[in-house]
Amino acid sequence: MTAILPPEVLKKSASVLELLKAAGLMVVTAESCTGGLVAGSLTAHSGSSAAVTGGFVTYSNAMKQATLGVPAEMLERWGAVSEQVAQAMAEGALARAPGAGIAVSLTGVAGPDGGSETKPVGLVWFGLQQADRPPFTQKQIFDGNRTEVRAQAVLHALKLIQDSIRV
Structure with missing residues (x-):
């Protein structure tokens, strides 16, 4: 999954994109271990600008602090791969993305x-934030090599985005 997204990711992202459009929602991503692949999967489809406002790739702690406002104390106490940081990343992304109604974040150890x-x-923490x-x-542990964990x-x-729209 380095240059070309697997078919199952493209299929799922197309479905989520249509749900976002139907709900009139714009999404923003805040990604660490996936390096922008969530945003990339959504924007692989024509018309994605109707539902994707953008994304933050915050691989380093310094970027998490500078672009998403994750407190240094939180990173020091809990580490970048933690529930607290995943939540702060999602909150920070939603607050900094004009027009976004939903934010998803990922921070983990891809190996x-x-x-x-x-x-x-394989440990990945996810955060999801909506204004209302x-x-x-949520924490997940995935098996496989780096490419498989990231996919x-x-x-x-x-x-998670799909489920939050359907609720």
């Missing part, structure tokens, strides 16, 4: 390096 006993390779709803976070994370983020 093959960087894992630990408490934060293994309480914040939502699964993208699919899960798209599912």
Whole structure:
């Protein structure tokens, strides 16, 4: 999944894009371990500007702080791969994206390096924020190599957006 998105990701993103359009919602992404792949999957389709306002790729802690307003103290206490940071990323993205009605964030350990006993390779925290709803976070642990973990994370983020629209 480095240059070309797998068919299942493109199919899911097309479906989510149509749901966003039908709901009159604009989405913004805040991505770390996926490096912009969620936004890329949505914008792979013609007409995506009707439902995608943009995305933040905040791979480093410094970028999370500078562009999304994630507090340094939070990063120091909980680490970048945490529920708290995923929530702060989603909140920060929604606050900084004009016209966005929903934000999704992802922060995780895609591997093959960087894992630990408490934060293994494959761990991804997701955040979802909508203006009229309480914040939502979720943890998933995916199996596979770096490409597979990232693809699964993208699919899960798209599912979270889809589910939040259908509620």
